[in-house]
Amino acid sequence: xxQPDERPTxxxxxxxxxxxxxxxxxxxxRVLNGRNSPRPETRERVLAAVAELGFVPDGAARALSNRxxxxxxxxxxxxxxxxxxxxxxxxESLLFTDVINRGVEAGARKHGFDxxxxxxxxxxxxPQARITSIAxxxxxxxxxxxxxxxxxxxxxxxxxxxxxxxxxxxSASVNIRCDNSxxxxxxxxxxxxxxxxxxxxxxxxxxxxxxxxxxxxxxxAGAAAAGIEPLTGELWRGNYMAAGGAQVIRDVIGRGxxxxxxxxxxxxxxxxxxxxxxxxxxxxxxxxxxxxxxxDVPVARHLHxxxxxxxxxxxxxxxxxxxxxxxxxxxxxxxxxxxxxPTSLVIRGSCGCQIExxxxxxxxDG
Amino acid sequence: xxQPDERPTxxxxxxxxxxxxxxxxxxxxRVLNGRNSPRPETRERVLAAVAELGFVPDGAARALSNRxxxxxxxxxxxxxxxxxxxxxxxxESLLFTDVINRGVEAGARKHGFDxxxxxxxxxxxxPQARITSIAxxxxxxxxxxxxxxxxxxxxxxxxxxxxxxxxxxxSASVNIRCDNSxxxxxxxxxxxxxxxxxxxxxxxxxxxxxxxxxxxxxxxAGAAAAGIEPLTGELWRGNYMAAGGAQVIRDVIGRGxxxxxxxxxxxxxxxxxxxxxxxxxxxxxxxxxxxxxxxDVPVARHLHxxxxxxxxxxxxxxxxxxxxxxxxxxxxxxxxxxxxxPTSLVIRGSCGCQIExxxxxxxxDG
DNA sequence: CTGAAAGCGCTTACAG
DNA sequence: CTGAAAGCGCTTACAG
Numbered sequence: 001x002x003q004p005d006e007r008p009t010x011x012x013x014x015x016x017x018x019x020x021x022x023x024x025x026x027x028x029x030r031v032l033n034g035r036n037s038p039r040p041e042t043r044e045r046v047l048a049a050v051a052e053l054g055f056v057p058d059g060a061a062r063a064l065s066n067r068x069x070x071x072x073x074x075x076x077x078x079x080x081x082x083x084x085x086x087x088x089x090x091x092e093s094l095l096f097t098d099v100i101n102r103g104v105e106a107g108a109r110k111h112g113f114d115x116x117x118x119x120x121x122x123x124x125x126x127p128q129a130r131i132t133s134i135a136x137x138x139x140x141x142x143x144x145x146x147x148x149x150x151x152x153x154x155x156x157x158x159x160x161x162x163x164x165x166x167x168x169x170x171s172a173s174v175n176i177r178c179d180n181s182x183x184x185x186x187x188x189x190x191x192x193x194x195x196x197x198x199x200x201x202x203x204x205x206x207x208x209x210x211x212x213x214x215x216x217x218x219x220x221a222g223a224a225a226a227g228i229e230p231l232t233g234e235l236w237r238g239n240y241m242a243a244g245g246a247q248v249i250r251d252v253i254g255r256g257x258x259x260x261x262x263x264x265x266x267x268x269x270x271x272x273x274x275x276x277x278x279x280x281x282x283x284x285x286x287x288x289x290x291x292x293x294x295x296d297v298p299v300a301r302h303l304h305x306x307x308x309x310x311x312x313x314x315x316x317x318x319x320x321x322x323x324x325x326x327x328x329x330x331x332x333x334x335x336x337x338x339x340x341x342p343t344s345l346v347i348r349g350s351c352g353c354q355i356e357x358x359x360x361x362x363x364x365d366g
Numbered sequence: 367x368x369q370p371d372e373r374p375t376x377x378x379x380x381x382x383x384x385x386x387x388x389x390x391x392x393x394x395x396r397v398l399n400g401r402n403s404p405r406p407e408t409r410e411r412v413l414a415a416v417a418e419l420g421f422v423p424d425g426a427a428r429a430l431s432n433r434x435x436x437x438x439x440x441x442x443x444x445x446x447x448x449x450x451x452x453x454x455x456x457x458e459s460l461l462f463t464d465v466i467n468r469g470v471e472a473g474a475r476k477h478g479f480d481x482x483x484x485x486x487x488x489x490x491x492x493p494q495a496r497i498t499s500i501a502x503x504x505x506x507x508x509x510x511x512x513x514x515x516x517x518x519x520x521x522x523x524x525x526x527x528x529x530x531x532x533x534x535x536x537s538a539s540v541n542i543r544c545d546n547s548x549x550x551x552x553x554x555x556x557x558x559x560x561x562x563x564x565x566x567x568x569x570x571x572x573x574x575x576x577x578x579x580x581x582x583x584x585x586x587a588g589a590a591a592a593g594i595e596p597l598t599g600e601l602w603r604g605n606y607m608a609a610g611g612a613q614v615i616r617d618v619i620g621r622g623x624x625x626x627x628x629x630x631x632x633x634x635x636x637x638x639x640x641x642x643x644x645x646x647x648x649x650x651x652x653x654x655x656x657x658x659x660x661x662d663v664p665v666a667r668h669l670h671x672x673x674x675x676x677x678x679x680x681x682x683x684x685x686x687x688x689x690x691x692x693x694x695x696x697x698x699x700x701x702x703x704x705x706x707x708p709t710s711l712v713i714r715g716s717c718g719c720q721i722e723x724x725x726x727x728x729x730x731d732g
Numbered sequence: 733c734t735g736a737a738a739g740c741g742c743t744t745a746c747a748g
Numbered sequence: 749c750t751g752a753a754a755g756c757g758c759t760t761a762c763a764g
């Protein structure tokens with residue numbers, strides 16, 4: 001009956017199915033929703049009609065009636081500018097974000113939820129409008145860093161369930177983050193005590209990112225404990241992206257300033273740029289300068305040398321964000337204001353440890 | 367008035383806003399939708415009420431009324447089994463898929479659409495049920511490879527707009543793919559003619575994937591043209607994943623069989639596994655064996671040696687998929703049955719070309 | 733320009 | 749077990 005090449009003029013509704021099966025729409029709905037009241041014969045007729053017609057129930061109508069869309073939205077920020085070509089694809093791939101989103105999706109699956117992906121960029125002057133639209137299409141929001149100001153988050157969270165990732169605490173939202181302090185403490189000790197490097201720098205991320213603040217603070221504390229005056233400040237300010245890390249190295253070298261013996265990068269992406277720029281200038285890692293990251297994104301082990309970094313349970317961060325959001329949506333329990341996941345030091349070659357012959361997962365204690 | 371820490375009992379509706387502003391719901395709706403009929407004073411009162419209340423319009427209700435959700439769904443397949451630890455994060459990161467999805471998102475943004483992400487896995491015995499649910503939540507579907515059998519796609523496409531990525535042509539769906547043949551032809555010529563390698567293997571992907579079939583066919587044609595009998599077949603069967611590539615190498619070496627001078631991998635992920643397994647066995651790339659990939663995923667340039675591969679415009683593949691789907695949804699024009707995007711050979715170090723000192727984007731002719 | 737009312741396609745008390 | 753009908757929160761002809 002179907003014309004293979006033409007889209008039907010009007011989509012089918014539950015009324016069409018009911019008519020086809022000779023029952024009421026209520027029965028169709030019950031069968032479709034797995035209620036066990038319809039008797040077997042009714043069920044069969046409905047199922048047959050559904051199969052024959054290829055009926056696809058309208059999710060919007062279901063959502064409206066159920067007051068539940070079974071959709072959570074994840075919002076992240078698209079990088080400000082098109083980065084320079086040499087790193088274009090790295091930045092575009094936004095590795096960290098992708099892995100988190102995958103974790104959210106995995107969590108959502110278990111509850112029959114799907115994930116609505118959306119981005120805001122700096123050009124969206126009022127991200128409010130965009131985020132309101134997204135909020136309307138979902139049951140709750142997971143906001144990555146740099147998407148909305150704390151004020152905006154607080155307002156939004158008054159109306160819809162909101163979970164932030166590595167964000168700021170707000171009156172009504174819940175924050176999920178990893179234990180930056182512990183991870184950075186371990187890393188700093190490894191570099192300053194185990195390796196005994198005499199000079200060290202912290203190449204920062206966005207100044208106002210809570211993750212960056214926590215990492216910088218723990219770093220400074222570690223340096224102070226070792227009695228070392230680290231390099232930090234304006235000159236060593238990155239932006240979480242490879243291009244930012246590379247630029248800092250070029251600036252330092254360009255000004256004829258000496259490089260420290262070790263460079264602690266705010267995240268892995270930054271370290272990628274640093275490794276790249278150092279290689280360009282013939283600086284050997286880790287022989288001349290040790291470099292470390294933070295996150296342990298999937299490429300970290302493919303860099304050359306393999307990157308010593310602090311592992312965050314990235315997927316789990318996403319899965320936890322979903323679980324907490326789900327609790328908020330279903331109202332079953334009031335979650336904590338903040339959930340903190342553990343980190344761990346992953347020692348590979350870039351810190352100066354001798355790693356055997358390339359075993360990607362090898363983790364050794366300094 | 368709002369209690370900062372409590373979720374309101376009932377979400378606000380347009381009626382609340384109308385009451386607050388002293389107008390009808392029709393006026394509220396008109397203002398919210400940017401109609402210019404409401405006079406300035408009305409508009410202001412509505413906007414004030416919306417802002418004060420923090421009103422978030424329900425997307426499901428809008429969608430139901432507009433017959434448009436402004437959502438497209440992207441469905442991809444979660445890898446069959448939890449892969450072995452050594453590649454766990456690689457596989458999970460599914461680089462290729464992520465980049466495509468990002469392209470879809472970029473395309474969607476321009477039209478105010480958002481992207482619903484969802485996965486099916488092999489354990490979903492009837493992916494039909496799951497996909498029907500997703501279809502109901504969106505205006506159209508973009509299906510990655512291996513998500514649904516051609517029959518299922520054809521049926522589905524009768525009811526909802528469907529675009530496949532590197533899929534099979536169907537009566538009502540549209541397929542987007544890249545020019546596998548041209549890319550593989552260039553690559554094969556480079557290895558067999560420019561480098562003149564005497565022995566070569568094709569390490570395949572999923573046997574039934576259209577991409578794999580096209581790549582294998584072009585490879586075989588190239589080998590035949592060079593008068594070379596390539597290694598292929600059961601022993602050289604991979605699965606598009608790093609673990610699969612590594613396993614093939616171990617099997618070949620384990621059986622004491624000789625390695626070919628060059629190994630052409632069905633995709634970059636496979637090449638990652640091959641590089642890894644070769645390194646474990648002390649085989650030097652490209653000195654002993656040349657290795658190539660296909661796709662040019664972001665990590666390809668970070669491998670050691672950097673991977674020679676065939677670049678697909680991955681993001682563009684996603685953006686094009688959205689554009690075509692959008693045309694289908696809006697019914698503005700009937701798109702072609704298939705769109706083919708160009709590929710290009712990217713020569714780095716793993717094929718045996720001498721690359722200067724590590725310039726990631728360097729492309730030279732053999 | 734504005735409002736009352738119908739309608740979008742479902743779900744689910746409520747009767748029977 | 750089943751059906752008629754109300755209701756979910758919007759949009760938009762249709763009158764005025």
